[in-house]
Amino acid sequence: xxxxxxxxxxxxxxLSVAGSLGAEEKRPVLPPEFNWRDYTVMLLHVAAExxxxxxxxxxxxxxxxxxxQVPEARRDDVRRWQEVVLGIAKEEMGHxxxxxxLLTALGAPVNLDREDYPWGSDFYPFPFTLRPFSAxxxxxxxxxxxxxxxxxxxxxxxxxxxxxxxxxxxxRVGALxxxxxxxxxxxxxxxDESFHSGTxxxxxxxxxxxxxxxxxxxxxxxxxxxxxxxxxxxVFGVFSRDSxxxxxxxxxxQGEAPDADxxxxxxxxxxxxxxxxxxxxxxxxxxxxxxxxxAQNPVTEHRLDESEVAALxxxxxxxxxxxxxxxxxxxxxxxxxxxxxxxDISHAFRxxxxxxxxxxxxxxxxxxxxxxxxxxNLRALAGRLVDLPLERDAPDGPRAGPPFEMxxxxxxxxxxxxxxxxxxxxxxxxxxxxxQLLSTDPSCxxxxxxxxxxxxxxxxxxxxxxxxxxxxxxR
Numbered sequence: 001x002x003x004x005x006x007x008x009x010x011x012x013x014x015l016s017v018a019g020s021l022g023a024e025e026k027r028p029v030l031p032p033e034f035n036w037r038d039y040t041v042m043l044l045h046v047a048a049e050x051x052x053x054x055x056x057x058x059x060x061x062x063x064x065x066x067x068x069q070v071p072e073a074r075r076d077d078v079r080r081w082q083e084v085v086l087g088i089a090k091e092e093m094g095h096x097x098x099x100x101x102l103l104t105a106l107g108a109p110v111n112l113d114r115e116d117y118p119w120g121s122d123f124y125p126f127p128f129t130l131r132p133f134s135a136x137x138x139x140x141x142x143x144x145x146x147x148x149x150x151x152x153x154x155x156x157x158x159x160x161x162x163x164x165x166x167x168x169x170x171x172r173v174g175a176l177x178x179x180x181x182x183x184x185x186x187x188x189x190x191x192d193e194s195f196h197s198g199t200x201x202x203x204x205x206x207x208x209x210x211x212x213x214x215x216x217x218x219x220x221x222x223x224x225x226x227x228x229x230x231x232x233x234x235v236f237g238v239f240s241r242d243s244x245x246x247x248x249x250x251x252x253x254q255g256e257a258p259d260a261d262x263x264x265x266x267x268x269x270x271x272x273x274x275x276x277x278x279x280x281x282x283x284x285x286x287x288x289x290x291x292x293x294x295a296q297n298p299v300t301e302h303r304l305d306e307s308e309v310a311a312l313x314x315x316x317x318x319x320x321x322x323x324x325x326x327x328x329x330x331x332x333x334x335x336x337x338x339x340x341x342x343x344d345i346s347h348a349f350r351x352x353x354x355x356x357x358x359x360x361x362x363x364x365x366x367x368x369x370x371x372x373x374x375x376x377n378l379r380a381l382a383g384r385l386v387d388l389p390l391e392r393d394a395p396d397g398p399r400a401g402p403p404f405e406m407x408x409x410x411x412x413x414x415x416x417x418x419x420x421x422x423x424x425x426x427x428x429x430x431x432x433x434x435x436q437l438l439s440t441d442p443s444c445x446x447x448x449x450x451x452x453x454x455x456x457x458x459x460x461x462x463x464x465x466x467x468x469x470x471x472x473x474x475r
């Protein structure tokens with residue numbers, strides 16, 4: 001064991017016993033203040049937050065990659081890696097949606113938040129940080145997605161780099177899913193009637209969310225970059241104990257491939273590990289040029305009182321305020337579209353039925369359609385932000401990058417009518433921001449993206465107004 005880990009060996013051993021339930025003989029212990037169903041729901045809330053956090057961090061890393069500073073001979077490799085990381089982020093979205101299905105089947109509220117539950121802090125892989133892609137950030141991703149059996153000198157070295165990168169030992173994501181599965185498989189903990197098959201019409205399905213992918217055929221080329229396989233989006237409906245366990249098994253298999261040979265490229269672990277090995281074989285000078293000079297943790301304003309954070313015993317978080325006024329507007333627009341994406345997904349879980357009726361989108365179909373549109377909007381807006389200056393007086397300084405700031409609330413109104421009013425609020429807010437950008441930044445006067453976004457928002461607004469006018473949307 002490397003010297004860095006020797007002093008921490010007892011703590012690591014304790015964490016392994018508490019956090020990993022790979023062995024059959026291990027039995028979960030019910031913490032105070034819970035019964036087994038409530039404890040399972042809490043763990044699934046933590047799982048949802050982890051999947052959400054990983055998805056966002058992987059997206060930020062991927063968006064930061066590339067740029068004119070990359071040596072010409074390295075650009076094909078960087079572009080290929082970027083497509084791989086984007087594919088993994090898309091698969092994390094599938095994991096996030098599947099966890100919502102698990103929650104829905106248990107009669108629990110969906111959770112699209114991030115890292116708000118201190119009870120589950122031991123399960124979080126590492127502190128949430130938006131960082132440009134690098135060998136050090138990549139090491140943390142490798143360890144987080146690694147199988148329990150991963151060991152040896154190479155594993156120890158990457159764990160060392162991940163420790164130095166994050167300031168803590170990186171926890172395996174699979175440990176949490178092992179804990180949940182140990183509860184799900186025992187009818188003494190959760191009886192069969194805990195799983196509500198009647199919720200299936202409200203759950204996300206692969207037919208809705210697998211758009212653009214081929215079920216079970218990840219071997220196909222992505223179509224964007226040669227020799228990069230397309231993502232395999234996993235979205236499983238949950239209606240019984242067996243279907244819940246299958247969903248967790250498939251998520252774990254895609255993440256770490258615990259039962260597969262390490263040469264199996266399809267798992268997140270092996271894809272990240274392969275990129276890490278390629279990148280670290282480069283000269284250090286070239287490694288430093290793989291990403292644009294994007295700031296870490298960009299924010300549109302100060303939101304953290306660091307003295308309070310320190311007093312709570314939480315690791316200090318360093319943010320990078322966006323002080324350039326035009327860049328800040330783009331950052332606010334990104335945050336708003338991010339909120340719209342999360343709201344669309346959450347709202348879709350409140351509606352049952354097909355996505356279309358005789359070729360006409362239903363309310364649920366409109367939300368799924370808009371969620372896909374927001375995914376494309378986020379990528380387009382991130383592409384702008386990684387090239388825009390962070391600071392007002394430093395046009396040649398660090399770039400801003402997408403802030404991914406969470407909204408003040410993800411709670412949806414109780415009444416269906418009011419949920420659609422919220423949708424209208426968000427579209428109108430986007431129109432205000434878009435108009436402000438078009439009037440503030442002279443270079444945006446004929447910006448094709450903003451013009452198209454404004455037209456798209458107008459269509460969305462008309463659609464929402466039509467739904468609000470229907471008799472079925474009254475309270």
